[in-house]
Amino acid sequence: MNQIQKHQNLNKHLDLVAELYLRELIRKEYPDWxxxxxECEKCDQYxxxxxxxxxxx
Numbered sequence: 166m167n168q169i170q171k172h173q174n175l176n177k178h179l180d181l182v183a184e185l186y187l188r189e190l191i192r193k194e195y196p197d198w199x200x201x202x203x204e205c206e207k208c209d210q211y212x213x214x215x216x217x218x219x220x221x222x
Contacts, residue, residue, distance in 0.1 A: 188212055 166174075191208045192199055198207040 187215075
């Protein structure tokens with residue numbers, strides 16, 4: 166694996182970690198949105214709306 170591929174893999178990993186962290190923060194902020202199956206459709210919608218309003222470079 167070359168350096169570019171390693172860098173791309175690291176970026177993908179960091180993106181996933183950041184996404185999971187932000188989704189968990191949303192769940193903690195709005196526990197009433199989480200249903201009895203521990204799913205949170207509103208959390209997903211809120212996260213998606215945040216992505217649409219900010220540009221991360």
